[in-house]
Amino acid sequence: MGKDPVNAPMIRHWCEAMGDTHPAYTGPDAIAPSTMLQVWTMGGLSGHGGGRSDAYDELLALLDRAGCTAVVATDCEQEYVRDLRPGDAITFDAVIESVSPRKTTKLGTGHFVTTRMDVRADGALVGTHRFRILKYAPARPRRTTPERPRPVINRDNAGFWDGVAAHRLLIQRCTGCGTLRFPWLPGCNTCGSGEWDTVASSGEGTVYSYVVMHHPSFPAFDPPYAVGLIELAEGVRMISNVVGVPYGEVRIGMPVRLDFVRVDEELELPVFRGGAG
Numbered sequence: 064m065g066k067d068p069v070n071a072p073m074i075r076h077w078c079e080a081m082g083d084t085h086p087a088y089t090g091p092d093a094i095a096p097s098t099m100l101q102v103w104t105m106g107g108l109s110g111h112g113g114g115r116s117d118a119y120d121e122l123l124a125l126l127d128r129a130g131c132t133a134v135v136a137t138d139c140e141q142e143y144v145r146d147l148r149p150g151d152a153i154t155f156d157a158v159i160e161s162v163s164p165r166k167t168t169k170l171g172t173g174h175f176v177t178t179r180m181d182v183r184a185d186g187a188l189v190g191t192h193r194f195r196i197l198k199y200a201p202a203r204p205r206r207t208t209p210e211r212p213r214p215v216i217n218r219d220n221a222g223f224w225d226g227v228a229a230h231r232l233l234i235q236r237c238t239g240c241g242t243l244r245f246p247w248l249p250g251c252n253t254c255g256s257g258e259w260d261t262v263a264s265s266g267e268g269t270v271y272s273y274v275v276m277h278h279p280s281f282p283a284f285d286p287p288y289a290v291g292l293i294e295l296a297e298g299v300r301m302i303s304n305v306v307g308v309p310y311g312e313v314r315i316g317m318p319v320r321l322d323f324v325r326v327d328e329e330l331e332l333p334v335f336r337g338g339a340g
């Protein structure tokens with residue numbers, strides 16, 4: 064059973080945390096954002112108590128014993144059947160839906176485990192939540208020089224990285240209300256529209272804020288270096304490295320210009336260059 068029925072305070076906290084001001088989530092006819100589906104099933108710090116079978120823990124223990132000692136969450140899929148409203152009482156159950164055959168990935172060899180949670184309100188299905196992990200035996204690292212982390216490219220942001228490959232910094236623009244957004248998202252936080260096109264940034268910007276990274280040091284990074292929150296001329300902000308000036312000379316308000324640096328054979332990143340030229 065959900066610990067609390069669907070309720071307005073949790074909806075408000077979620078919307079504030081997400082910056083989602085869509086009017087459907089407030090007022091007397093408010094609905095809960097669909098993406099809150101899992102929220103209503105969470106047990107909080109005190110948990111749900113009994114009623115849960117050991118099947119999942121047993122499965123993970125079996126995979127541990129087979130050498131698949133590492134785990135990484137890979138993806139989550141949700142389907143929404145109907146909107147939830149304050150007062151809806153939630154019940155849910157979860158099953159291990161599938162365990163894949165042995166697969167070899169860059170991380171190592173192991174099995175994808177998919178669990179499916181069915182969420183109900185007053186006994187009727189309102190949505191499903193599928194969650195997939197890879198339980199694997201870590202591959203031995205092949206490289207001795209550490210690699211910069213790779214960006215996670217998915218359907219929601221692939222256009223951004225296509226832009227980077229073409230040396231363009233693309234900003235999403237809602238075709239419903241014209242609001243620009245960055246980073247890329249599947250929908251508009253202002254009007255809720257899922258339709259969008261892009262505008263290419265002029266590349267001009269200023270340092271809105273910054274930090275200088277000294278510690279901790281990560282493999283493949285060479286501190287100290289400056290990380291800037293860059294306000295683009297178009298009005299949106301993005302986080303990026305500030306290059307071309309000593310880290311100690313980066314200042315708020317400093318004009319910077321878009322550039323692209325090649326990190327290695329596979330990875331090119333947008334950065335912002337300060338200083339003359």
Ligand code: ZN
Nearest residue numbers: 237240251254
């Ligand atoms: Zn919009």
